[in-house]
Amino acid sequence: xxxxxxxxxxxxxxxxxxxxxxxxxxxxxxxxxxxxxxxxxxxxxxxxxxxxxxxxxxxxxxxxxxxxxxxxxxxxxxxxxxxxxxxxxxxxxxxxxxxxxxxxxxxxxxxxxxxxxxxxxxxxxxxxxxxxxxxxxxxxxxxxxxxxxxxxxxxxxxxxxxxxxxxxxxxxxxxxxxxxxxxxxxxxxxxxxxxxxxxxxxxxxxxxxx
Numbered sequence: 001x002x003x004x005x006x007x008x009x010x011x012x013x014x015x016x017x018x019x020x021x022x023x024x025x026x027x028x029x030x031x032x033x034x035x036x037x038x039x040x041x042x043x044x045x046x047x048x049x050x051x052x053x054x055x056x057x058x059x060x061x062x063x064x065x066x067x068x069x070x071x072x073x074x075x076x077x078x079x080x081x082x083x084x085x086x087x088x089x090x091x092x093x094x095x096x097x098x099x100x101x102x103x104x105x106x107x108x109x110x111x112x113x114x115x116x117x118x119x120x121x122x123x124x125x126x127x128x129x130x131x132x133x134x135x136x137x138x139x140x141x142x143x144x145x146x147x148x149x150x151x152x153x154x155x156x157x158x159x160x161x162x163x164x165x166x167x168x169x170x171x172x173x174x175x176x177x178x179x180x181x182x183x184x185x186x187x188x189x190x191x192x193x194x195x196x197x198x199x200x201x202x203x204x205x206x207x208x209x210x
Contacts, residue, residue: 003104003125003160004034004065005182005206008199010055011190012040022055024195026062030203035059036084036184038069045074052078067106072098084108084127096122106162110144112155119159127184128152130165131175134187146178153179169198172205182206 008025010018022035037055039048048071056066056078065082068075072083072095082104085095092107099105107123109115115126130143143165153161160181167175167183175183185202192198 003162003181005032005209006199006202007034007036007067007127007162007164007182007184008189009036009038009069009164009184009186011186012038012043013190016190018051019054019058021190021195022058025189025199026058026064027196028200028203029062029064030207031063032182032203032206033064033199035064035066036069037066037075037080038186039071039074045071048074049077052080056080065104067104075099082106082124092118092121092123109152110141110148112152115152115156115159119156123159125160125162125181126152126156127162127164128180129163129184131163132166132171134166146174149175149180150178169201169205172202173208176206176209 010021037052052068052074059066066080067082067084068080069084070089075083082099084106085092086108096105104124105122106125106127107118108127109118128149131149132143149163161179162182162184163175163180164184167185168188172183189195189198
């Protein structure tokens with residue numbers, strides 16, 4: 001599948017502006033860019049729908065797909081290209097039934113067995129990690145490192161692997177070398193002094209794949 005290699009996940013921490021970050025990313029977008037809208041747990045569905053609608057409308061003019069994390073019904077209502085589910089969200093098979101066969105569906109995995117099950121249940125790609133320690137989400141398990149990602153990639157060689165967790169442009173080559181199709185980032189862009197420049201550097205890093 002033609003899945004983009006840089007997944008920019010919006011930052012739902014207090015004081016962050018997801019729409020502003022998306023605008024910055026779109027100013028330097030290439031076909032490798034994918035936007036993942038990740039709502040905060042305490043946001044209402046209505047608020048999520050309004051934000052998702054703004055982001056989908058912005059990205060549509062640039063041909064950039066938008067995936068909605070966790071709240072798949074919001075993504076469907078807002079016209080997103082698909083969604084991503086984690087361990088505490090809908091099971092992958094149920095998510096596929098909800099989204100339909102034509103939508104992009106990603107699933108989180110950190111172990112080969114979990115990854116294989118997700119692919120069998122209908123996931124188009126796997127978000128694997130956390131690869132490194134990260135501070136943008138609480139209660140994450142310990143990082144698996146590049147070798148943990150390699151183990152998943154070996155078991156799911158025909159499925160795109162998106163590395164997530166503590167990813168920076170400098171770490172991209174190591175992750176691609178062990179089997180990642182691409183990377184997902186949050187803080188590397190939202191915490192950058194110049195988010196557009198950070199996106200451009202990450203896009204250049206994923207484009208220089210082996």
